[in-house]
Each structure stands twice: as C-alpha cells, then as structure tokens.
Amino acid sequence: MNILDDLKLQYKIGGIALRVIYWNIACFLISLFFYQFSIGQFDFPNWLELSSSPDVFLFKPWTFLTYAFFHASFLHLLFNMMVLNFSSQLFLTFFTQKQYLGLYILSAIFAGVVFALSYYFLGYSGSIVGASAAIMAILVAATTYQPLMNVRLLLIGNVKLWHITAVILILDLMQLRLENMGGHISHLAGALFGFIYIKLLQNGSDLSIVISRTLDFFSNLFKKSPSTPFKKVHKNYQKPTEKVTSRIVTKDKTQQQIDEILDKISQSGYDCLTKEEKEFLFKAGK
Known part of the structure; x- marks a missing residue:
C-alpha cells in the first residue's frame, strides 16, 4: 500500500x-497554488479570509466559515492542528462526532461575528484566518464538561484539564492588546461559545442539531434514490373450470316432515306433538 x-x-x-x-491541510495546500508567498505568510484574497469591514463580509457571508479552514503559514497550520488533535480526543471521549462537527462550525461562525462586530465598534480594520477559535471552543467544551480530568503531558506529568485550558486563556487575555488582537478576540469568543454550548447541552438543548439536520438535508437532497431493476411479472392463467353440478340428492317431502317431527320429539318429548303430527307419524309408520 x-x-x-x-x-x-x-x-x-x-x-x-x-x-x-x-x-484544513487540504485547504492550506490548495492555497499554495493561488496565493503569493510574502514574508513567510500567504496573502489571502478577501473572498476567503474574514474581514472586519461590513462592505466585505455583508456581501461575502461565507467568509464567516471559510476563514476557519485556512491558515497564514505552515507553522500556523502545524500548531493549530496539534492543538486540534489534542482537543478532539478529549471532546470525543464524551460526545458524538455530529456534536463535534456542529460545535466546530457554529463556534467558528460565532467567533467570526464577534470579531467583526468588535473591530467595527472599536473602529479597527483587519482580517483573520485560522481554526483557532473553533479549536478553543472544542477544548473549553471538554473542559467545562470534565474539568478535573487528568491529562498526561510530556516532561510535566499528570495535570488537570482545567489547568491547561486556563493557561491558554490567560495567554490570550495577556496578548489581547498586542499583535493580532483580532485573532485573540476570536479565540476568546470561541472559548465562550464552547462554554455556552455545554451548559445548554446539560439543560437539554443541543445546538449542534442545527448543523446535523442541515447537512443531512443536503446529503439526502443530492443522494440518488436506489434504482429498482425492472422485474418481469409472470401470471399463471388457469382455464376456467366447468361448473360442477351438485351431486347431493335432496330428500323427499315426506321424509323431511318425518325428520322434523323426530327432532321435535327428541327435544321436547312425544306429548308436544300436535294431533295432526301424531296422525301423520302413525300413517308414515305403516
């Protein structure tokens, strides 16, 4: 193989x-053929990255999702995929694959909206790419559900899951006003969505159902119905049978009357017969 x-x-x-x-890897490889390499990063066109400008994202709504599958550099992709693999194993220990995909998509959209609105009201302009926001949602969701879970880290040993998540969140908060503020805003928004998702799930509301049903709808829409092969039906025709005349011989009227009288005697006795029935039975016995 x-x-x-x-x-x-x-x-x-x-x-x-x-x-x-x-x-994510496939999207990054595809980007190698379409984007110009510049100072270690790829120059993304605005029809894939998520821009904070309403003039862009209002006419390109798909960018609220596509940005979460593209990365600015190989190191950006490598680090994100390592954390995604780690977070995915934790999340899928407790939840289903449909919930995983639903959370990834919904958290990316939610974080994108928070980023765009935050930059707009703060008066900033920028764009983001990367799966970090969705990854944070998956990690925080697993942590919210099982915060005391032991995780073994290389060179460190066993630590509580919430310790790892707390360190990552603190680092994002510390860098919020530094370089890549838009990315850190989306990270924190993704973390918030992961927390909200688990709390709603524990109360009986699974937000991922929206994504699952949408994907199932389009999957069934484009799925070909199984074609049934042509079946030739053979019918067995039988020749109409001739009407068979009855071979039962009916009793004559005298014998029928005798039988009726005998039945009456067996049920109610001889004394119940009328005078005419007694005379008829007497004459028939001669």
Whole structure:
C-alpha cells in the first residue's frame, strides 16, 4: 500500500476529527497554488479570509466559515492542528462526532461575528484566518464538561484539564492588546461559545442539531434514490373450470316432515306433538 492509499484509508476510518484536520491541510495546500508567498505568510484574497469591514463580509457571508479552514503559514497550520488533535480526543471521549462537527462550525461562525462586530465598534480594520477559535471552543467544551480530568503531558506529568485550558486563556487575555488582537478576540469568543454550548447541552438543548439536520438535508437532497431493476411479472392463467353440478340428492317431502317431527320429539318429548303430527307419524309408520 502506497502513501496515498494509506491516507485514503485513514480518512475513511479515522472519524470526523481526522477528517477536519485533513480538510484544513487540504485547504492550506490548495492555497499554495493561488496565493503569493510574502514574508513567510500567504496573502489571502478577501473572498476567503474574514474581514472586519461590513462592505466585505455583508456581501461575502461565507467568509464567516471559510476563514476557519485556512491558515497564514505552515507553522500556523502545524500548531493549530496539534492543538486540534489534542482537543478532539478529549471532546470525543464524551460526545458524538455530529456534536463535534456542529460545535466546530457554529463556534467558528460565532467567533467570526464577534470579531467583526468588535473591530467595527472599536473602529479597527483587519482580517483573520485560522481554526483557532473553533479549536478553543472544542477544548473549553471538554473542559467545562470534565474539568478535573487528568491529562498526561510530556516532561510535566499528570495535570488537570482545567489547568491547561486556563493557561491558554490567560495567554490570550495577556496578548489581547498586542499583535493580532483580532485573532485573540476570536479565540476568546470561541472559548465562550464552547462554554455556552455545554451548559445548554446539560439543560437539554443541543445546538449542534442545527448543523446535523442541515447537512443531512443536503446529503439526502443530492443522494440518488436506489434504482429498482425492472422485474418481469409472470401470471399463471388457469382455464376456467366447468361448473360442477351438485351431486347431493335432496330428500323427499315426506321424509323431511318425518325428520322434523323426530327432532321435535327428541327435544321436547312425544306429548308436544300436535294431533295432526301424531296422525301423520302413525300413517308414515305403516
């Protein structure tokens, strides 16, 4: 089996988390053919990145999702995919693959909206790309559900899951006013959505159902109905049978009257017979 076949097999049986990682890698590789390389980063066109300008995102609403599958550099992609793989294993320990995909998509959209609105009201202008916001949502969701879960880290040992998440959130807060403020805003927005998602889920409301039903709708819409092969129906025709005349011989009237009288005697006795019935029975017995 060559490398390509091995990748196809892993994609097929690896589950939704591995597929999302593959999608991110594929989008990055595709970007190599379309974007110019400049100072270690790719110059994204505004029809893929999420811009804070209403003149852009109002006419390109898909950018609220596409930005979460593209990355500015190889190191950006590598770090995000490592954290995504770590967070995915934690989340899928407790929840389903449909919930995972629903949370990834919804948190990316939510974080994108928060970023665009924040920059607009603050009077800033900028754009973002990367899966960090959705990754933070998945990590915080797992932490909210099981904060005391032990996680073994290399060179450190066992630590509580909430300790790891808290350190990452604190780093984002510390860098909020520094470089890449838009990215850190989206990270914190994604974390907030992950927290809200679990709290609503614990109260019986699963927001991921919206994504699951939407994807199922389009999947069934484009799915070909199974064609039934033509079946030739054979009918067995039988020749009409001739009407068979009854072979039952009816009793004559005298014998019928005798039987009726005997039945009456067996049920109610001889004394119940009328005078005419007694005379008829007497004459018939001669």
